[in-house]
Amino acid sequence: MKRYILLPLLAVTFMAQAQDTYTNERLTNNSSDVIGTARYVGMGGALGALGADMSVISWNPAGIGLYRKRDIAITFGGTWGKSRIDSENRGKGTFDQAGFVLNMNTGADACPYVNFAFNYQKKINFNHNFYANNNNLNELSQMDQVAELTDWDNGTENLEGMAWDNGFFSTNQNAEGQEYRYNKYGSSSRSIYKYHSEGSLQSFDFNLSTNINNRAFLGLTFGVDNMRFSGWNLYGEDDMDGNAKYDLNNDIEISGTGINVKLGTIIRPFESNPFRFAFVVESPTWYRLKSSTWFDLRRGPYYGDFATEAWESKLKFNVRTPWKIRTGIGSTIGSSFAWDVDYEFAKYSSTNMGYPKDEYVNGSTSGNINDVAMNQLTKDNLRGTHTLRIGLEANATKNLAFRLGYNFSSSAYKEHISYDQYNLNSYAMNYATSTSYMRMGNTNILTLGVGYRTKMFYIDLAYKLRSQKADFYAFDTNFTNSNQEFIPQFVIDNYLDDVTIDPVEVNLTRHTITCTMGLKF
Numbered sequence: 001m002k003r004y005i006l007l008p009l010l011a012v013t014f015m016a017q018a019q020d021t022y023t024n025e026r027l028t029n030n031s032s033d034v035i036g037t038a039r040y041v042g043m044g045g046a047l048g049a050l051g052a053d054m055s056v057i058s059w060n061p062a063g064i065g066l067y068r069k070r071d072i073a074i075t076f077g078g079t080w081g082k083s084r085i086d087s088e089n090r091g092k093g094t095f096d097q098a099g100f101v102l103n104m105n106t107g108a109d110a111c112p113y114v115n116f117a118f119n120y121q122k123k124i125n126f127n128h129n130f131y132a133n134n135n136n137l138n139e140l141s142q143m144d145q146v147a148e149l150t151d152w153d154n155g156t157e158n159l160e161g162m163a164w165d166n167g168f169f170s171t172n173q174n175a176e177g178q179e180y181r182y183n184k185y186g187s188s189s190r191s192i193y194k195y196h197s198e199g200s201l202q203s204f205d206f207n208l209s210t211n212i213n214n215r216a217f218l219g220l221t222f223g224v225d226n227m228r229f230s231g232w233n234l235y236g237e238d239d240m241d242g243n244a245k246y247d248l249n250n251d252i253e254i255s256g257t258g259i260n261v262k263l264g265t266i267i268r269p270f271e272s273n274p275f276r277f278a279f280v281v282e283s284p285t286w287y288r289l290k291s292s293t294w295f296d297l298r299r300g301p302y303y304g305d306f307a308t309e310a311w312e313s314k315l316k317f318n319v320r321t322p323w324k325i326r327t328g329i330g331s332t333i334g335s336s337f338a339w340d341v342d343y344e345f346a347k348y349s350s351t352n353m354g355y356p357k358d359e360y361v362n363g364s365t366s367g368n369i370n371d372v373a374m375n376q377l378t379k380d381n382l383r384g385t386h387t388l389r390i391g392l393e394a395n396a397t398k399n400l401a402f403r404l405g406y407n408f409s410s411s412a413y414k415e416h417i418s419y420d421q422y423n424l425n426s427y428a429m430n431y432a433t434s435t436s437y438m439r440m441g442n443t444n445i446l447t448l449g450v451g452y453r454t455k456m457f458y459i460d461l462a463y464k465l466r467s468q469k470a471d472f473y474a475f476d477t478n479f480t481n482s483n484q485e486f487i488p489q490f491v492i493d494n495y496l497d498d499v500t501i502d503p504v505e506v507n508l509t510r511h512t513i514t515c516t517m518g519l520k521f
Contacts, residue, residue: 019291019315019428021378022419022437024353025412027229027254028287028321030123030201031346031387032409032443032468036097037075038460038516042449043391044405048342049278049330050391051217051266054099054518057119057205059342060264060280060326061219064101064117065209071101073518081129082509092198096514097121099205110213117207124201126229132193132472132504139494140477140501141189141237145435148422148479148488189237191474193436193504197231197252217266225258225285235436235474247298250433256289258319264326273331278342280326287319288356295433315431317371320352328389336395344387348412349379355427373426381417386410403449403462413439420478435475439503443468456521464512471503 034045036055047056051063054073075097099119106114202225209219230253238245264280296310323346330340354370387409395401419437421429449462479488482497491497 019317021374021381024319024351025348025382028319029412031344031385033124033466034407034445035122035125037073038449038462038514039451041464041514042403042405042447042462043393044389044407044445044447046340046342046389046391046405048326048328049266049276050338050340054119055097055121057117057207057221058121058203060278061207061221061262062209062217062264062266064115064207065211065217065219067101067103067115069520070103071518071520073516074098075514075516077512077514079125079127079510079512082507092127094125111210113211115209119205121203122200123203126197126199128197130195130506130508132506134474134504135190137189137191137501138499139496140499142435142475145475145479191237193474194234197229199228199230202226215268219264221262223260227256227289229254249296251294254289254291256287258285258287260285275331278328282324284323285321289319290316313431313433316356318354318356322347322350338393340391342389345384347384349382351378371426371428373424374428377424381414382412383414385412399453401451405447407445409443411440411442418478419476422479437473439471441469456519458518460516462514466510468508470506470508472506473503477501
């Protein structure tokens with residue numbers, strides 16, 4: 001068993017972006033938000049059975065088949081969150097949608113219309129700020145987990161290598177054998193975490209749809225996703241007296257593309273009744289991504305004497321999202337009222353991570369390789385999500401309409417999750433320099449909208465309140481588990497068996513105002 005000697009009031013942390021189960025879910029799960037045209041947002045995204053809106057192209061391709069005119073629209077607005085950190089502004093302008101529909105009258109009774117459409121639309125807005133402050137780490141430190149993870153080999157180029165290169169770890173031969181030393185704070189330590197991100201996951205959708213006897217509508221959408229994520233985060237620990245502290249700063253960029261296919265239908269079972277139901281199948285999205293993180297360590301109290309040179313961590317990887325199944329019902333009452341209820345299921349525990357041919361994996365570049373260990377972590381900690389969308393639209397006059405929407409999406413995370421990197425034999429861990437993770441909670445969205453239409457021109461406005469909370473963990477505490485095979489000596493010496501840290505609840509509430517302008521002709 002390794003023996004550890006703790007040196008008080010000195011510490012270091014390693015916390016760049018990790019490419020793991022939790023990061024992949026946050027980057028690709030678009031089920032928990034509604035982004036698109038203001039009419040689509042105003043009805044909570046519940047247009048899967050009603051159709052005839054540009055943004056339904058990404059939810060139910062058959063909805064484009066209800067168009068009887070050409071349409072062109074653009075959508076823009078602004079979004080702001082609850083949390084403000086340092087000088088980062090909570091608000092940011094957004095350009096959410098731009099597209100067109102071409103309508104062709106075939107003159108045939110059985111198939112009177114064929115429509116072609118293209119739409120650019122944001123799927124996820126990465127503009128987030130949050131701050132987590134844990135005033136009691138229960139005598140633990142992030143450095144405890146780092147000490148467990150290191151193989152005490154200063155030849156690596158990842159987080160352990162940086163530690164050795166800057167003198168944060170050391171060994172010493174004595175009469176009792178090899179000693180392994182590292183730096184750690186005392187029992188009064190506390191931690192802070194600051195996070196800011198920007199960018200978006202964007203979709204470019206190409207649609208072909210048709211109409212069969214005005215009773216059945218079929219649609220096919222081919223989607224190309226473009227991911228652009230950038231941000232920074234800072235994790236630090238200090239003692240209550242402020243005599244010593246450490247920080248790690250990270251600048252992160254993740255980019256890449258993905259493809260998917262959606263097939264949908266809308267059926268009117270009764271010729272004399274406007275009631276309709278919808279069914280949609282969306283394929284997985286296959287992403288090819290790359291990440292780059294610059295990180296540097298600072299320890300003090302006087303940072304100027306202890307700043308380290310930044311290192312860069314790069315990784316190419318693939319992510320395959322789960323299949324999605326959707327259904328919905330909707331109807332209209334004359335020309336004055338419309339309603340829609342949609343449901344989606346996606347099994348996020350089946351998300352798959354792997355590596356492309358040109359990424360060095362365990363000494364082989366022979367082909368695409370699945371990350372078996374990371375995929376098992378995903379199965380153990382994620383689950384299926386249920387999304388419910390409800391939308392109402394009332395026409396006060398021929399030109400003026402009011403809308404109301406509600407959206408609920410269950411958490412993709414199981415109740416009790418962990419990130420035991422010590423037993424995670426994943427290739428990504430060679431590049432992961434983070435120990436933090438979050439359990440995202442359920443999402444509730446309330447939307448309000450109003451629209452004004454003339455013979456050709458229309459303008460819509462929508463307000464969206466998206467409410468979600470999350471539990472933030474600075475590091476995992478499996479190393480204190482008395483049931484594991486290997487228990488670090490410092491855990492025994494300091495009576496830290498089965499001691500854990502409490503998560504910090506963060507508020508991810510966000511407000512959005514959206515405006516769409518368009519022409520139908």
